[in-house]
Amino acid sequence: MHVRPATIRSMHRFIVVILAAYCMGFPSAEALSGGTVQDLGPAKDAIEDLSSEDVRDEALASFDASDELFPAQQVGSDSALEQQRDSRVAEFLTIRVGVKRVTLRDVPLKEWFAPYIRAIAELGLVSGYRDASGMPTGAFGPADSVTLEQVAKVIVLASGVDATSCPLPSRNVSASGSWSASYVSCAERGEWAVFADPSTDVRRPATREEVVMTVLQAFHREFDVDTASLAFSDVEKTSAYAPAIARAAADGVVSGYTDAEGNLTGTFGPTNHVTRAEFSKIVTIALQLYSR
Numbered sequence: 001m002h003v004r005p006a007t008i009r010s011m012h013r014f015i016v017v018i019l020a021a022y023c024m025g026f027p028s029a030e031a032l033s034g035g036t037v038q039d040l041g042p043a044k045d046a047i048e049d050l051s052s053e054d055v056r057d058e059a060l061a062s063f064d065a066s067d068e069l070f071p072a073q074q075v076g077s078d079s080a081l082e083q084q085r086d087s088r089v090a091e092f093l094t095i096r097v098g099v100k101r102v103t104l105r106d107v108p109l110k111e112w113f114a115p116y117i118r119a120i121a122e123l124g125l126v127s128g129y130r131d132a133s134g135m136p137t138g139a140f141g142p143a144d145s146v147t148l149e150q151v152a153k154v155i156v157l158a159s160g161v162d163a164t165s166c167p168l169p170s171r172n173v174s175a176s177g178s179w180s181a182s183y184v185s186c187a188e189r190g191e192w193a194v195f196a197d198p199s200t201d202v203r204r205p206a207t208r209e210e211v212v213m214t215v216l217q218a219f220h221r222e223f224d225v226d227t228a229s230l231a232f233s234d235v236e237k238t239s240a241y242a243p244a245i246a247r248a249a250a251d252g253v254v255s256g257y258t259d260a261e262g263n264l265t266g267t268f269g270p271t272n273h274v275t276r277a278e279f280s281k282i283v284t285i286a287l288q289l290y291s292r
Contacts, residue, residue, distance in 0.1 A: 093117060113142055
């Protein structure tokens with residue numbers, strides 16, 4: 001599989017900068033554009049417009065077009081209303097999508113997932129939903145599920161694989177003729193277990209165990225570990241995914257669910273659908289740990 005080590009190393013440096021800066025007050029997108037983002041070189045061009053296929057349904061498009069949150073009125077720049085609007089915008093994550101700054105109105109800066117979404121968005125790996133014309137809607141959908149084909153695309157790009165080098169057509173029936181065909185083909189060529197069966201519907205939601213397995217295989221992380229000490233009570237130790245989950249937990253990529261007080265529950269939810277927020281965290285941490 002054709003992997004670009006320099007690209008992966010650049011991604012790792014960038015992830016470290018993003019997470020560290022988030023804790024101290026994140027620099028502007030303009031400041032970033034003159035620094036680490038440009039270090040990605042060819043990789044940034046390859047991942048500049050990841051989510052053109054991420055088109056939400058008409059309800060979200062209508063939500064974006066509405067002025068319910070930010071009333072459209074002709075007011076002066078120093079008006080109380082505009083100041084209130086600016087204050088509201090400042091409470092949410094703003095990312096750069098191409099040359100446009102987009103405020104994700106469902107990603108409050110105070111939420112645990114905000115720094116992870118920011119990190120991979122600045123790498124161009126995610127950009128949030130778009131409407132039918134391809135314009136960003138300002139929605140990310142942190143609680144929405146991620147499909148297998150979306151998993152393939154993000155992880156192919158994050159791991160530095162050149163998607164144009166993967167043979168077409170893909171063996172996968174559901175990916176045939178789809179935008180995701182080249183990414184699924186890369187997953188097949190890399191012998192990523194989740195994509196081995198050509199009858200797998202890559203349009204279905206991915207599970208947490210499938211994402212963990214795919215991430216570790218993409219970054220060539222060995223996981224032939226003893227599962228006897230696996231801490232998650234809901235992961236069968238004989239499961240094909242158990243070694244990958246055990247390795248990911250030991251490496252700090254995943255830690256399982258927590259209760260309302262933030263205490264670990266000892267459960268992982270292996271067959272639960274992975275959310276976009278969870279996926280962002282897993283990919284961010286994997287880049288930080290494995291792309292060296």
